[in-house]
Amino acid sequence: MNRIRVQTSENRHCSKITTMSTAGKVIKCKAAIAWEPCKPLSVEEIEVAPPKAHEVRIKIISSGICGSDNSALFQIIQTKFPVILGHEAIGVVESIGEGVTKVKPGDKVIPLFVPQCGCCRSCKTANCNLCEKFEFGFSTQSGLMADGTSRFTCKGKPIYHYASTSTFTEYTVVSDICVSKVDAKAPVEVCLIGCGFATGYGAAVNTAHVTKGSTCAVFGLGGVGFSAIVGCKDAGASRIIGVGTHKEKYPKAIQLGATECINPKDYDKPIHEVICEMTNGGVDFAIECAGRTETMMTALMCTYASNGVAVLLGVASPTATLPLNPGLLLTGRTLKGSIFGGYKGEELAKLVQDYMKGKINLDHLISKRLTLDNINEAFELLRSASGIRSIMIY
Incomplete structure (x- = not known):
């Protein structure tokens, strides 16, 4: 053996x-x-x-x-x-x-x-x-x-x-x-660049192109969501809202760069309305890491109407569909998908080097x-x- x-x-x-x-x-x-x-x-x-x-x-x-x-x-x-x-x-x-x-x-x-x-x-x-x-x-x-x-x-x-x-x-x-x-x-930890880290981090820096001083919301506080938070922080976002139902994960999210965390179950109104009220009309960027169609729609609806960007990472059922009203996009929002954080295979060597040099964690x-x-x-x-x-x- x-x-x-x-x-x-x-x-x-x-x-x-x-x-x-x-x-x-x-x-x-x-x-x-x-x-x-x-x-x-x-x-x-x-x-x-x-x-x-x-x-x-x-x-x-x-x-x-x-x-x-x-x-x-x-x-x-x-x-x-x-x-x-x-x-x-x-x-x-x-x-x-x-x-x-x-x-x-x-x-x-x-x-x-x-x-x-x-x-x-x-x-x-x-x-x-x-x-x-x-x-x-x-x-x-x-x-x-x-x-x-x-x-x-x-x-x-x-x-x-x-x-x-x-x-x-x-x-x-x-x-x-x-x-x-x-x-x-x-080292052994680099295995996570093979999916989880690259997927979340790349969604922020490669797909969403998060900008300095922007506001972000990340839905799903697992490995991919945490990596997306790190990506938003490294891109210079000034406000990063972590959205998830497992409150025991909030301290880690804050440690990694989230400015606050919210639980949809704590509110008596749709969470996209809560986020829009918190951010003067909506976030600049929303990254969905949960894989549920309702969360995907929430991510889109919590972005600012004229130029918000929502990026979908979660894997839903092949039969699932989004009940999308074209009006949500007509005013200027963008809905994007991202696979493997937009990275090509030859780019992983640099990510590994960045980890070994302490530039990413x-x-x-x-x-x-x-x-x-x-x-x-x-x-x-x-x-x-x-x-x-x-x-x-x-």
């Missing part, structure tokens, strides 16, 4: 891995499998096949537990079962398939759930990051590699991939367009460190809103 071993403490700071002899061979390791929807995951021994052409096999070092993983488990995001979930991680390249040139064995990498093929219209456009090969979050997801097969097997059965990454396993195989090389000394996101064996505990903590984010160290 390739379990935590000494690599957990050593390889997180080095660029080489001691299992190069496994190249070209099937690897047996541990993985957390979701055999069916809405049920606890099962930690099993699996077989991970070698990478084929333009594929990369990665030894995962650490992985975060994201709300999108829970959404897939409960079929808000359409997913095929049995599946290995997970999409927020950092690891070391164990081996590569034919034709791979962007990484080599021993490189430290972040798997990308938003790939970068470099060839499609989006990849060639400066202000786009949604590659046309992206599957995650849409109504259909094959759960297979490009050749229509899986690299995972358990008990003789093929196991589906998830979000082009599948990080709840000690080893995974991804397309070479789904890896971003980062600093060889990047990820510690605020981590409330518990667990192992793969404790993955169901991590999901329970996520669903109960206890803490902010758990990471598993392999």
Whole structure:
């Protein structure tokens, strides 16, 4: 079994891995499998096949537990079962398939759930990051590699991939367009740049383009919402209102940059009306991180009528719709969506460097460190809103 071993403490700071002899061979390791929807995951021994052409096999070092993983488990995001979930991680390249040139064995990498093929219209456009090969979050997801097969097997059965990454396993195989090389000394905490931090922080600085002296509202005080607050603060916002029902999270939100926090349950009127009264007609920017359509509409309606910007991050059901009156936009409001904070894969190396230089902080996101064996505990903590984010160290 390739379990935590000494690599957990050593390889997180080095660029080489001691299992190069496994190249070209099937690897047996541990993985957390979701055999069916809405049920606890099962930690099993699996077989991970070698990478084929333009594929990369990665030894995962650490992985975060994201709300999108829970959404897939409960079929808000359409997913095929049995599946290995997970999409927020950092690891070391164990081996590569034919034709791979962007990484080599021993490189430290972040798997990308938003790939970068470099060839499609989006990849060639400066202000786009949604590659046309992206599957995650849409109504259909094959759960297979490009050749229509899986690299995972358990008990003789093929196991589906998830979000082009599948990080709840000690080893995974991804397309070479789904890896971003980062600093060889990047620590385990950097896994959160693979989704949660980049998604929230980037929504503020890349998608909303929060301006100095502006007023902001952030809906949802989880890992993504906290990262959005940090992004608003770093962009120079003068007032940041955190909106959430879990009051135990308010002190942390204030510590990170929120100027105040409010609970919609404390008022006898719609919360967008409360926010508009607090901000002389509405905030300049609202960022929605909850994934509920009613919250999305609230975020839009709490923005200033003539030039407010609302950014949607939360993942709703594929059948959900917004009851949008065009008049809400006619006066000048803007409604935008954001995936992965607008970051392209090649931009993650700088985020990692910024963290290692102390320019950004990820510690605020981590409330518990667990192992793969404790993955169901991590999901329970996520669903109960206890803490902010758990990471598993392999």
